[in-house]
Amino acid sequence: MYKYLRNKVAILIFTLPALIVFSVIVFYPIIQTFYKSMFDWNGLGKGTFIFLDNYKRLLKDSIFHISIRNGLIFAAVLAVLQIGIGTFLAFAVSDIALKGRNFLRITYFIPVVLSITVVCQLWLSIYNEEFGLINKLMEQLGFLYRQNWLSSEKSAIYAVAVVNAWQYMGYHFALILAAVKSLPEQYFEAARIDGAGKIKAHISITIPLLYETYKFCLILAVTGGLNAFANMYIMTNGGPGDVTYTLTFLMYRSAFRVNEFGYGCAAAAVLVIECLLATIIINKSFRRKQITY
Amino acid sequence: MMKLKKIKVGSIIYQAFLWIYSLISLYPLVWMVFYSLKNNDEIFVTNPFGFPTNFRIENYITAWSRYNVPRYFINSLFVAFVTVLGTIILSVMFAYAAARMEWRFKDAARIYITLGMFIPVQVIMIPLATLVRDLNLNNTYLSLIIPYIAFNLSFSSMVFYGFLRTVPFELEESGYIDGANIYYTFFYIILPTIKPAIATMIIFVFLSSWNEFTMALILISKESLKTLPLGLLFFQGEFTTDWGAMGAAMTIASFPTILIYLLFSEQVEKALTVGSSVKG
Numbered sequence: 001m002y003k004y005l006r007n008k009v010a011i012l013i014f015t016l017p018a019l020i021v022f023s024v025i026v027f028y029p030i031i032q033t034f035y036k037s038m039f040d041w042n043g044l045g046k047g048t049f050i051f052l053d054n055y056k057r058l059l060k061d062s063i064f065h066i067s068i069r070n071g072l073i074f075a076a077v078l079a080v081l082q083i084g085i086g087t088f089l090a091f092a093v094s095d096i097a098l099k100g101r102n103f104l105r106i107t108y109f110i111p112v113v114l115s116i117t118v119v120c121q122l123w124l125s126i127y128n129e130e131f132g133l134i135n136k137l138m139e140q141l142g143f144l145y146r147q148n149w150l151s152s153e154k155s156a157i158y159a160v161a162v163v164n165a166w167q168y169m170g171y172h173f174a175l176i177l178a179a180v181k182s183l184p185e186q187y188f189e190a191a192r193i194d195g196a197g198k199i200k201a202h203i204s205i206t207i208p209l210l211y212e213t214y215k216f217c218l219i220l221a222v223t224g225g226l227n228a229f230a231n232m233y234i235m236t237n238g239g240p241g242d243v244t245y246t247l248t249f250l251m252y253r254s255a256f257r258v259n260e261f262g263y264g265c266a267a268a269a270v271l272v273i274e275c276l277l278a279t280i281i282i283n284k285s286f287r288r289k290q291i292t293y
Numbered sequence: 294m295m296k297l298k299k300i301k302v303g304s305i306i307y308q309a310f311l312w313i314y315s316l317i318s319l320y321p322l323v324w325m326v327f328y329s330l331k332n333n334d335e336i337f338v339t340n341p342f343g344f345p346t347n348f349r350i351e352n353y354i355t356a357w358s359r360y361n362v363p364r365y366f367i368n369s370l371f372v373a374f375v376t377v378l379g380t381i382i383l384s385v386m387f388a389y390a391a392a393r394m395e396w397r398f399k400d401a402a403r404i405y406i407t408l409g410m411f412i413p414v415q416v417i418m419i420p421l422a423t424l425v426r427d428l429n430l431n432n433t434y435l436s437l438i439i440p441y442i443a444f445n446l447s448f449s450s451m452v453f454y455g456f457l458r459t460v461p462f463e464l465e466e467s468g469y470i471d472g473a474n475i476y477y478t479f480f481y482i483i484l485p486t487i488k489p490a491i492a493t494m495i496i497f498v499f500l501s502s503w504n505e506f507t508m509a510l511i512l513i514s515k516e517s518l519k520t521l522p523l524g525l526l527f528f529q530g531e532f533t534t535d536w537g538a539m540g541a542a543m544t545i546a547s548f549p550t551i552l553i554y555l556l557f558s559e560q561v562e563k564a565l566t567v568g569s570s571v572k573g
Contacts, residue, residue, distance in 0.1 A: 004469050004475060005395045005465065005475075006394070006395045006396065010394070013386070014386040014394070015386070015387050015390045015391070017387075018383040018384060018386065018387035018406065018446055018450065019387070019405075021439065021442060022405075022443055022446055024443075025417075025440050025443035026409050026443050026447075027405075027408075029417035029419075029420035029424060030412060030417055030420075032419075032420035032424075033416055033419065036420065043419075085314065088310070092307070092311050098311075104312075105558075106554075106558055107315040108318050109558070109561075110319065110551065110554065111318060111321075111322070112565065113500060113550040113551060113553070113554045114504070114547050114550065115504040115506070115521065115522045115525075115547065115550070116504065116506050117521070117546075118525065118543045118546055118547050122321055122325050122543065125328075125536065125539075126321060126324075131337045131536075133342075136342070140342075169318075170318070171565065171566070174562045174566050175566050227413045229415060230506045230507055230510075234526065248415040251415065251418070251419070252418075252511075255418075255419045255422070256422070256511065261423070265419055268416045268417075268419065271415065272416050275413060279411075
């Protein structure tokens with residue numbers, strides 16, 4: 001039996017394909033990103049070693065500052081809207097007495113399964129100045145105010161972030177709902193006997209019990225916000241001007257539009273460090289007593 | 294009495310919020326399907342919000358025949374299918390060896406693969422693009438499929454690893470006693486016990502590769518290889534005036550995933566949220 005599970009040939013056959021694919025496609029490129037971030041490199045040949053010059057240039061680049069700021073705004077919008085609304089809706093749907101809860105659950109989740117292209121195109125038409133849903137609705141309600149939400153420098157980044165929040169709110173909703181369902185029923189019964197109201201019971205009992213779930217949701221929302229790319233690529237192309245740039249967009253433009261691959265790698269490296277930092281901070285601040293039940 | 298009234302008002306506001314959010318979540322989609330069946334006059338002027346007055350199926354015919362939608366659809370289907378197959382096979386095999394067999398570096402190998410779950414695609418995009426170019430895989434199906442497999446591998450391996458740890462070791466013993474070799478045991482005795490996990494991962498990998506955008510954008514430029522998320526971008530340019538056909542193309546692109554969700558809603562939610570227990 002011992003020898004049976006130590007069959008070396010079988011182990012190689014089972015593990016090598018996965019290890020090779022992962023190493024070549026994921027691991028090797030990560031090393032390359034960091035390494036090439038120290039080169040003046042146009043994507044062809046070796047490039048010239050310039051050590052930290054790309055990073056120094058980033059620090060002086062005004063688009064880099066905008067990108068960092070937008071990443072933080074995006075992350076904050078996602079965290080507040082997705083986790084806030086997700087919590088409220090998940091607690092509501094977890095109540096068996098709620099009428100139409102299955103229908104509600106499905107409608108909250110459905111945008112998650114759509115492609116991001118479809119969602120962005122759809123919201124482009126919703127935001128459209130002349131014919132869009134929002135402005136048409138305003139017109140029906142008698143407001144004369146019209147706006148192209150995506151072309152105003154102030155609102156553009158929020159308008160883009162809201163689209164992402166709308167699409168993936170259901171994901172956080174489902175995570176929180178699954179976690180609420182897994183809690184033992186006695187907790188709520190105890191609260192009900194004590195006479196705690198529904199909202200009070202949730203705030204003082206459910207939310208503290210779900211802290212592992214919240215940690216995960218927060219990491220997801222924050223890193224998702226910092227990584228944002230497809231939304232701006234499809235909806236604003238970084239504009240108007242460059243007010244909706246994010247780090248990934250900066251990286252994309254540097255490498256694939258102006259052939260500054262080394263500079264793009266430096267932006268990508270900063271992104272990794274940023275995400276790592278965010279994850280560590282969230283983990284640290286959530287490190288409280290482990291709750292067991 | 295006062296208190297009762299207060300509770301009632303509160304509960305009405307609470308109920309109203311639930312249904313209003315449901316509308317916010319669903320109506321944009323309904324609106325899209327509606328305008329995919331209208332002409333411009335109806336969309337812009339006469340009937341922007343409501344049910345289409347007469348179904349203009351011709352929008353679907355336009356989307357399907359004039360633009361490249363069938364090509365994109367087939368590409369998406371093919372890429373998703375091969376990605377699912379490749380990911381499941383590679384990760385089940387790896388997870389089996391990591392969870393149940395005895396070898397020196399098994400923990401190190403597992404942790405190494407797990408790293409992939411924490412790496413955003415964007416970070417490796419530039420080297421990946423040059424790698425694909427250097428391997429002469431530019432503009433082939435493989436240039437998309439192999440990275441998709443690589444990126445789904447980590448997560449899928451961890452899910453299978455978790456499941457395989459819970460399967461009793463007596464199963465291998467019985468296979469051993471019956472004289473079956475390790476491959477037979479793996480394929481005919483172990484695999485059937487993790488069927489539910491495989492079903493979950495099929496849904497997960499299918500949805501993620503059907504909807505994937507960023508890597509497709511970087512790696513595919515040839516029109517005949519584009520998948521739906523990439524192909525639908527063409528409406529941004531010249532066709533923005535034809536909202537009906539645009540809506541039709543978007544509806545076609547969304548149909549498979551919505552259908553899968555409506556048929557298997559609980560499994561889909563489980564598939565997409567199973568990550569929290571692995572990543573957390």
